[in-house]
Amino acid sequence: MKEAKFYEKLANEKIQCHLCAHECVINPGKRGICMVRENQAGVLYSLVYGKIISQSVDPIEKKPLFHFLPGTLSFSIATVGCNFQCLHCQNYDISQYPRFHEKKIIGDDLTPTEIVARARSSHSASIAYTYTEPTIFSEFAYDTAVLAREKGIRNVYVSNGF
Ligand code: SF4
Secondary structure (H helix, E strand, O other): EEEEEOOEEEEHOOOEEOOOOOOEEEEEOOOOOOOEEEEEEEEEEEEEOOEEEEEEEEEEEHHOOOOOOOOOOEEEEOOOOOOOOOOOOOHHHHHHHHHHHHOOOOEOOOOHHHHHHHHHOOOOOOOEOOOOOHHHHHHHHHHHHHHHOOOOOOOOEHHHHH
């Protein structure tokens, strides 16, 4: 858990999250639509910082990118949660996990340094933030992406663009 970025404090300990176009206004003790950003006494927290629900070494073409580092591997990660609730989601079991499991947040505890080390040891040329919507774990993705670039690893953000 880490204090979130991109939010504004309102009156009576309410906050407004500006991370995505939902622009959720969140009362104390409540979460945004993505179910992973929570107002605790007037401070917004990312509940999924470092909580990795999925990690896999994929071909870059699965992202799907064709002309970007073709033929290389991409170390791919996700947390639970999403700002959409698409009926056709192929990863609904993780994207909607908190919604259908009493708001629980699950995942392995990993730091940005550990993610970058795993990417290097798997000979991945990039790290992909994917499977669920990476915007909702943006603080963790950003910290990881900065470290990755320092080590010569590229970053791939597979987003719904909202
Ligand atoms: S990131 Fe989550 S809490 Fe923030 S505006 Fe989007 S859905 Fe709401």
